[in-house]
Amino acid sequence: MVSAALFWLIHVVPGDPGRNALGPYATESQVAAWNSAHGAEAGPLEGYVSWLAGFATGDWGVSLVYDVPVLGLVMGRFVNSVALGVLAFALLVPLAIGIGALQARTEGSRGDRATTVTLMTLASVPEFVIGVVFLIVFAVVLPIAPVRATDGLGSGVVLHVGAMLLPALTLALGTVSIVARTARSSIIDTTRAPFYRAAVVRGLSGGELFRRHVARNALGPTIAVLGLCLGVFIGGSAVVETLFGYPGLGELLVTATQRKDLPVLTAGVMVTGFVSLAALLATDLALAAVDPRVRLSEGS
Incomplete structure (x- = not known):
């Protein structure tokens, strides 16, 4: 389709x-x-x-702009987007779930309300605005990061990761509010469920209570949202990659669209579609493994 x-x-x-x-x-x-x-x-x-026959057999044509085989060009950029997406996802998961768990623990307090306002404000700010602020602060005022990500790529592990840090943070902060709010709501709903109260009455508390009765039941909706975020991150963010000059798949598709490089555009969009579908499949499998209410059985 x-x-x-x-x-x-x-x-x-x-x-x-x-x-x-x-x-x-x-x-x-x-x-x-x-x-x-x-x-x-x-x-x-x-x-x-x-x-379609050419695409399925690896004959993706030659780029009209770069005059190189499309397969190598797209997959090389895709690897860069995967590296950036994995870093952004690694920053997003502990930050968002930690904020959501802290809010659930302090539900109704001033800190909870202040964090909610902050997250909603952050959610209304476009990614390119966050990226521009990061560039002004950390690349101009405090020159601790390169203005263009390409300036630090391939210069050693530390400089390579440092060049990806600002675009990865921009991607993570663009979705942290959604994941944190989902985690907060799921944890609160779980702690109000009858099975949680029964576990407390049986004497469970602390880490064992959270691990056995809260985490596995509350993480379902959060994992579903994280799966969507992972697909977007790995598939390449055109806005963030273009803003920071990061040589990823999203930036390549912007160039291909502007210059009507049809072989690159078709191959890049197909790869992005496969990544999105793979992320959704991985999300379903993770839900079946984590949530005790979801099980994959033969014939289901």
Whole structure:
């Protein structure tokens, strides 16, 4: 479904692929020859089958902008986005769940209300605003991070991670409020359930009570939200990667869209779609492993 929708959307957009590839000074005969050589003159069904067969066998074509094989270009950028997404996710999980658990523990207090206001304010701020503030503070006023992430990549582990830290923090802070609020609500609902009160009456307390009766029951909705965040992080954030000049898949797709590099655009969107579906599948499997109310059984 993703591939069919993608192929249809790209081919209904006005523009001649041959003209986009060869530029405004190419003759009509040169444009026609390019379209014929690259299968751009084929009908919708024939063109879709040919393109999908090539994509499935690893023949993703050649980039019109970079003049390199699309497979290596897209996968190289995808690896960079995975590294950035994993770092952002590693920052998000303990921060968001910790804030949510602390709010649940102090429900109704001034600290809980102040944290709620702060999280809601943060949720209303766009990612590019957070990123610009980080650049001004940590790259200009306090020059402890590079202005462009590419300046620190490949310069050793410490500098490499340091170059990714600001974009990773921007990604994490953009979603921390949603995850923290979900964790807070889930923990509060669990502590009000009858089985929790029964466990308290039986004498359970402290870490054992939280681990056995709170965490596994309360983490279900939080894991579902985290799965969506992971898919977005790994698939590449166009806004954050473009702002920080990070060479990821999102930044590549922005360039491909602006310059109508159709082979790169189709391959990049397909990879992003696969990543999103894989993240949803991993989320379902994690829910089945963590939540005792969800079990995968034969035939279900």
